[in-house]
Amino acid sequence: MSARVSIRRAGVADAEVVLTMVRELADHQNEGQDVTVGIDDWTRMLGRDDVVVLVAEQDGRALGYVSALRRLHLWSGAEVLALDDLYVRASGRDGGVGRSLMLALARHAAPDRLTIAWGVRHDNTAAQRFYERLGAKLREKVVVSWDADTYTAALRR
Amino acid sequence: MSARVSIRRAGVADAEVVLTMVRELADHQNEGQDVTVGIDDWTRMLGRDDVVVLVAEQDGRALGYVSALRRLHLWSGAEVLALDDLYVRASGRDGGVGRSLMLALARHAAPDRLTIAWGVRHDNTAAQRFYERLGAKLREKVVVSWDADTYTAALRR
Numbered sequence: 001m002s003a004r005v006s007i008r009r010a011g012v013a014d015a016e017v018v019l020t021m022v023r024e025l026a027d028h029q030n031e032g033q034d035v036t037v038g039i040d041d042w043t044r045m046l047g048r049d050d051v052v053v054l055v056a057e058q059d060g061r062a063l064g065y066v067s068a069l070r071r072l073h074l075w076s077g078a079e080v081l082a083l084d085d086l087y088v089r090a091s092g093r094d095g096g097v098g099r100s101l102m103l104a105l106a107r108h109a110a111p112d113r114l115t116i117a118w119g120v121r122h123d124n125t126a127a128q129r130f131y132e133r134l135g136a137k138l139r140e141k142v143v144v145s146w147d148a149d150t151y152t153a154a155l156r157r
Numbered sequence: 158m159s160a161r162v163s164i165r166r167a168g169v170a171d172a173e174v175v176l177t178m179v180r181e182l183a184d185h186q187n188e189g190q191d192v193t194v195g196i197d198d199w200t201r202m203l204g205r206d207d208v209v210v211l212v213a214e215q216d217g218r219a220l221g222y223v224s225a226l227r228r229l230h231l232w233s234g235a236e237v238l239a240l241d242d243l244y245v246r247a248s249g250r251d252g253g254v255g256r257s258l259m260l261a262l263a264r265h266a267a268p269d270r271l272t273i274a275w276g277v278r279h280d281n282t283a284a285q286r287f288y289e290r291l292g293a294k295l296r297e298k299v300v301v302s303w304d305a306d307t308y309t310a311a312l313r314r
Contacts, residue, residue, distance in 0.1 A: 077198030
């Protein structure tokens with residue numbers, strides 16, 4: 001199957017298919033409520049140089065995507081490529097599409113030798129093994145988030 | 158002591174003191190080799206709107222800093238404030254300077270209600286307790302990095 005899969009960078013005209021897949025991924029992880037972005041946001045974001053979305057297609061149908069953001073790294077003064085999502089639709093699974101998307105992202109990062117960095121859920125051991133097979137380095141971390149309601153309460157005290 | 162501590166946003170003229178403290182923090186964590194940024198980089202970065210560095214001072218001397226980067230969040234289309242470093246020099250520890258820096262960052266984030274997000278080393282339980290006391294939400298995650306040498310090798314296979 002993978003011979004007929006092509007990968008290209010998404011542009012502003014792809015906002016709808018990208019948003020549809022972002023919602024599928026979020027629903028799949030029971031995090032659908034966290035996707036509050038709309039078509040207009042994605043149209044704007046896909047026009048930005050620092051937003052990188054690669055879409056895998058087969059016979060004109062989207063099979064999956066990888067999204068990433070170029071961001072500054074304050075210890076090096078250089079940029080890193082912060083991977084956000086990697087998603088393959090059920091119809092494209094076990095066909096090497098995820099690996100192809102990751103390698104396409106690596107090709108995108110290679111000219112500037114950007115380090116690619118991301119997080120994986122602690123219980124998603126299948127994904128962790130997949131990334132280890134690509135040679136990526138994994139380590140445990142504690143991630144912290146402090147939302148506006150919570151810090152506003154702390155500021156009042 | 159904390160009554161005499163003031164906090165202000167660092168500007169381009171503060172590149173040297175910021176870089177000095179970044180190096181102190183990295184050395185303290187045995188990661189000094191990871192700081193490859195120079196004065197010129199910091200001068201450029203401190204001129205950017207999306208780079209936020211707050212410096213705590215006492216009698217004109219820097220006691221510590223917190224650094225953060227405004228970055229796009231692809232699931233909401235809004236920005237988040239990605240905290241990078243929180244550092245207090247030995248001379249300022251146990252005086253509430255770290256807490257004051259965090260609250261100052263919250264005040265910076267409050268007008269846009271930006272969520273503040275960051276990572277903590279798995280073994281740094283003192284920092285984890287400190288952030289819990291601020292009301293922040295902590296969870297375990299696996300963080301992955303894929304550097305240029307490694308993905309270039311994967312691309313050759």
